Amino acid sequence: MRATGPGARGVVSLRDVADRAGVSIKTVSNVVHGYVHVSSATRTRVQAVLDEMNYRPNLAARTLRSxxxxxxxxxxxxxxxxxxxxxxxxxxxxxxxxxxxxxxxxxxxxxxxxxxxxxxxxxxxxxxxxxxxxxxxxxxxxxxxxxxxxxxxxxxxxxxxxxxxxxDNIAAARIAVDHLLSLGRRRVGAIGEQNRPSSGTARLRSQGYAQALTGAGLPVDPARIVPTDSYHRADGAAAMAQLLDRDPDVDAVFCFNDLLALGAMRLLHERGRAVPGDVAVVGFDDIEEGRYSTPTLTTVRPDKxxxxxxxxxxxxxxxxxxxxxxxxxxxAPFELAVRESTTGVSAAPPTPSPAVRTGASPRRPGPAGRGSPTSRT
Amino acid sequence: MRATGPGARGVVSLRDVADRAGVSIKTVSNVVHGYVHVSSATRTRVQAVLDEMNYRPNLAARTLRSxxxxxxxxxxxxxxxxxxxxxxxxxxxxxxxxxxxxxxxxxxxxxxxxxxxxxxxxxxxxxxxxxxxxxxxxxxxxxxxxxxxxxxxxxxxxxxxxxxxxxDNIAAARIAVDHLLSLGRRRVGAIGEQNRPSSGTARLRSQGYAQALTGAGLPVDPARIVPTDSYHRADGAAAMAQLLDRDPDVDAVFCFNDLLALGAMRLLHERGRAVPGDVAVVGFDDIEEGRYSTPTLTTVRPDKxxxxxxxxxxxxxxxxxxxxxxxxxxxAPFELAVRESTTGVSAAPPTPSPAVRTGASPRRPGPAGRGSPTSRT
DNA sequence: TCGCGCATGTACAACGTTGTAAAGGTGAAG
DNA sequence: CTTCACCTTTACAACGTTGTACATGCGCGA
The missing domain is CATH 3.40.50.2300 (Response regulator)
Known part of the structure; x- marks a missing residue:
């Protein structure tokens, strides 16, 4: 047996509405769903009761059926x-x-x-x-x-x-490092390698880094690749410190994400190294923070x-x-957003605009383009 | 009528398990819930089938009942x-x-x-x-x-x-501004006032700002209070520009959140103003970013x-x-985290530690304390 | 005038789960 | 040997919704 009227917690069901409106449960359901074969008289009356009782469908019940x-x-x-x-x-x-x-x-x-x-x-x-x-x-x-x-x-x-x-993480990393090389940097470090075997992304970015160096005829020095436990600012700062210890003359660093880069820049500042004067820094992700940091951060911008x-x-x-x-x-496509941490040129607009961008077109622009994604089975 | 075996999409119900194990649905349910009065023989057998069929309870159904x-x-x-x-x-x-x-x-x-x-x-x-x-x-x-x-x-x-x-937003704002005043600043601006009438938080922080000035015998100059549309970095930068235009000699600014403060600092940098040399900056929220910015950001730290x-x-x-x-x-309690953007003293530890903090005890330490919150009916 | 078709409204079952009540079975106590 | 108690297991209903099938009543064409 069920008491008349809505349940204890003020929850209104189709049944409550049906009772009040003098129709069957299903008719109320039909009104709720805008089913066509409901007379306008009935529809109006039921709708009024629905509004009056503030009916809300129970999603759990709906889920159970559907x-x-x-x-x-x-x-x-x-x-x-x-x-x-x-x-x-x-x-x-x-x-x-x-x-x-x-x-x-x-x-x-x-x-x-x-x-x-x-x-x-x-x-x-x-x-x-x-x-x-x-x-x-x-x-x-x-x-x-x-x-x-x-x-x-x-x-x-x-x-x-x-x-x-x-x-395409490999291509993105390569383009980032190519950018550093194009500025004349030759002692380029990398921060963010992951030791855990499962991390595919880090491995891909490492590969891109190595490809860029090799492509420029430069050696890949393991001492300049610093792994981190995670991808926070503190990891970037600690890794940068380590990198400076290993090679005091390092003149650029590619960080596997922006937080690492921001941490690295902070440490460089504390050690009195100018960015990009002494060390150029590139990040990855294009988080908003990098558009307002001092200096602003050059970074790979994936199309989130x-x-x-x-x-x-x-x-x-x-x-x-x-x-x-x-x-x-x-x-998905990406770009390289070039900012002060590599070029040193402060665009310095009246209000800091979201950065100067040099579009580097995606490696496979066609298939990744709007609406017709690549499929590889 | 129901076909034997699990449904089309490979979804296993209590009933499927019950059929396979040769017991009733309720017994399976009892095993799932660890109900005591189930013989260990039955329990073992049912559990085996549960594992074998990888049964997952249907939360929608559970919800519908409970x-x-x-x-x-x-x-x-x-x-x-x-x-x-x-x-x-x-x-x-x-x-x-x-x-x-x-x-x-x-x-x-x-x-x-x-x-x-x-x-x-x-x-x-x-x-x-x-x-x-x-x-x-x-x-x-x-x-x-x-x-x-x-x-x-x-x-x-x-x-x-x-x-x-x-x-306590009023107290927090007052303590932040008191800190600026204690450093000898006298032309203190505020950024983040909200024009929409509903925003209580902004109003409270405004009040705290005004109270601090008044408490120090200083006038509250409306020209130094700059409203913003929202609380992003860009708003902070734009507001800071406006503030400088209105009073080129402003020597400190209290921002209603950290993003505004970071945007303001960015603009000050672009205008060639030193922080805190020319202008001291205080934020609100203590987001992690402010511990790594250059300079690091003094801010109100609510206990999130x-x-x-x-x-x-x-x-x-x-x-x-x-x-x-x-x-x-x-x-909830809060503290004032004092960092470089007001004191200029870079603690410069080997790795940037999460900031020097001057604990400002909460205004109502007792009732807000652990486990026994205040109640006001 | 009769019958058909359509518009309208309803009864029922089912989704998967769990609380309740009760049935079946076993052992011990009288 | 009977009876009772308890342990174990089960049947049933209900949570709220919606698809299916069917009942009702009306108007229209033959």
């Missing part, structure tokens, strides 16, 4: 790494276009948490996952037991059965909005079944 | 404002202790979106909301039609019927972790019914 929640998860290492915060913003915005809400998971780069993300902690509660792995490598990914559609960001995992969106859009659209295609092909490998 | 989802929403203006990213991190972490997942809503400070957050877009899908309003004022809040427990952050809305967690904990615990108390009292008004 097996669709309208939630997708975005799993990133840390929200307060600006790169991920900015990325999250774009993902949230793109998801909105599909009527989705984004649930954000912070893995802290811990393998166990990443494993949970992949194997569906919140099974049935989320329709899909966009995942930026840090600790998880090919092995863990392949062992995945969950069936929720998954899109990987940032790191390519061999030929795993996963959709994947990234930029595009990355977010590609990832969300790919998920959408998997969800509505419009894409049943094998795993996709999509590439 | 009316609890284990999801809470955190609604903030922008995720890539570092303050909110850092806060989000803490909230996620605290929520974890309660077994909750955090769903993040980005309102962009738009009234319409804030209204949706309050009135339960995702009704029944979230158990509670932690909300940092920007556009919504007392009027909108009071009109709220949803019954989901809500905790407000950062801004006090009159005597509205809402739980609320904040720091505490804020997050108080908010989450308060929500928990409302949810489990252990707190049915009237609305709570909780206060």
């Amino acid at each position: 097996a669709r929640t309208g939630l997708i998860a975005l799993a990133v290492p840390e929200l307060d790494l600006p790169y991920f915060a900015e990325l999250a913003r774009h993902v949230v915005r793109e998801a909105e276009r599909h009527g989705w809400t984004v649930l954000i998971d912070q893995t802290d780069g811990q393998l166990e948490r990443e494993r949970q993300v992949m194997n569906g902690i919140r099974a049935h509660l989320i329709d899909g996952v966009i995942f930026s792995p840090l600790a998880a490598g090919p092995a863990e990914l392949t062992d995945r037991e969950d069936h929720t559609p998954l899109v990987l960001l940032g790191e390519r995992v061999y030929d795993g059965p996963f959709d994947h969106v990234a930029i 909005e595009r990355i977010a859009r590609l990832a969300v659209d790919l998920l959408a295609a998997r969800l509505d079944g419009s894409d049943t092909q094998g795993p996709r490998e999509l590439t | 009316a609890r989802t284990g999801l809470i929403a955190l609604a903030v203006p922008e995720l890539d404002l570092p303050y909110f990213a850092e806060l989000a991190r803490h909230v996620v972490r605290e929520a974890e202790r309660h077994g909750w997942t955090v769903l993040i809503d980005q309102t962009d400070g738009q009234l319409e979106r804030e209204r949706q957050v309050m009135n339960g877009i995702r009704a029944h899908l979230i158990d509670g909301v932690i909300f940092s309003p920007l556009a919504a004022g007392p009027a909108e809040l009071t009109d709220r039609e949803d019954h989901t427990p809500l905790v407000l952050l950062g801004e006090r809305v009159y005597d509205g019927p809402f739980d609320h967690v904040a720091i 972790e505490r804020i997050a904990r108080l908010a989450v615990d308060l929500l928990a108390a409302r949810l489990d019914g252990s707190d049915t009292q009237g609305p709570r008004e909780l206060t």
Whole structure:
């Protein structure tokens, strides 16, 4: 038996509305959904009751029937790494276009948490996952037991059965280092190598760095490649200190992300080295902070909005079944944003504009272009 | 009629497991929940099947019965404002202790979106909301039609019927400005005043600024108070330019958040003004960036972790019914972190440590202290 | 005038889970 | 040997929604 009227917590169900309006539950449901075959008299009356009682559909019940929640998860290492915060913003915005809400998971780069993300902690509660792995490598990914559609960001995992969106990290790193070489720098260090075997992104950036040096006929000196535990400012500062100790005459440094670069610049400042006078610095990610630092930071600018859009659209295609092909490998474009930390020229506009940019066109501009992403199965 | 075996998408239900194990659905459910009165033989057998079939409970169904989802929403203006990213991190972490997942809503400070957050877009899908309003004022809040427990952050809305967690903004602002005055500065500007009537936080910080000046026997010159549209670096730079135009001899500036301060410092640099030599700068929020900027930034450091904990615990108390009292008004502590942008003394440790801090004890240390928050009904 | 078709509205079942109540089975106590 | 108690397991209903199938009633054409 059910008491008349809405339940204890003031929650109104279709049934409550139906009772009050003197129609069946299904009719109310039909009105809510704008089903055509409802007389306008009935519609008006029911709608009035709906408004009056402030009816809100119960998404849990709806989900139970439809097996669709309208939630997708975005799993990133840390929200307060600006790169991920900015990325999250774009993902949230793109998801909105599909009527989705984004649930954000912070893995802290811990393998166990990443494993949970992949194997569906919140099974049935989320329709899909966009995942930026840090600790998880090919092995863990392949062992995945969950069936929720998954899109990987940032790191390519061999030929795993996963959709994947990234930029061409090797090319980006090479272009960044080429830029340093074009300025006449010859003792170029690198900060951000990762010792953990799983980190594909770091390895790719290392490769690009080495390719650029080799391409210019310069040796790749392992002493100038400083690994870090993580990608925070403090790591960049510590690594820069180490680099200076190893080679006091280093004249440029390529950092694998902007935070490392900002930490490195801070340390250079404390050690009395001028940037770029003594040491030129390039970062990676183009976080907003680098446009306001002193000096402003030259950096690789991945198209975050595009990355977010590609990832969300790919998920959408998997969800509505419009894409049943094998795993996709999509590439987003990037640019090199040249600023004071390499050129020393302060553009110094009346108000600091978001930096001078030298567009370096993406390595594969065609296929990665708008609307027709590359697919490699 | 139901086909035997798991459904089309490989989703395994209790029923599938029960069929395979030759027991009733409820027995499987009992095993899943570790119910005591299950023979160990049955338990072992069922558990084996559970593992084998990789059963995952359907949270939607569970929610439908229990009316609890284990999801809470955190609604903030922008995720890539570092303050909110850092806060989000803490909230996620605290929520974890309660077994909750955090769903993040980005309102962009738009009234319409804030209204949706309050009135339960995702009704029944979230158990509670932690909300940092920007556009919504007392009027909108009071009109709220949803019954989901809500905790407000950062801004006090009159005597509205809402739980609320904040720091003492007036005191914090006053201490920041007192610090500038104690350094001998006498022409102190303020950046970040908000023209929209709803912004309580900005008004409180303005008040603290005025109180400090008045307390030192100085006049409050409206020309030195520059409003901004929002709280980004660009706003800070633009406002600083305006402030210099109005009073070229300004010797200090109190910014209502760190991003404004960083933008202001950038502009001062471009105009050739030394910080703190010519102009001392104080920010608000203590985002990590300010510990690595050049110069490092003196700022008010609200205890974000505490804020997050108080908010989450308060929500928990409302949810489990252990707190049915009237609305709570909780206060978190803060400190003034004194760094180079006011003192000019570079501590210059081997690696930049997270700043020299001068603890300014919270104005109401007792009641705001650990575990026994103030309550004002 | 009768019957057909369409517009409108309804009953029912099912999604997967869990609380309740009760049934079946076993052993011990009388 | 009977009975009772308890341990174990099960059937059932309900959470709120929506797709399917069907009932009702009206107007229109034959």
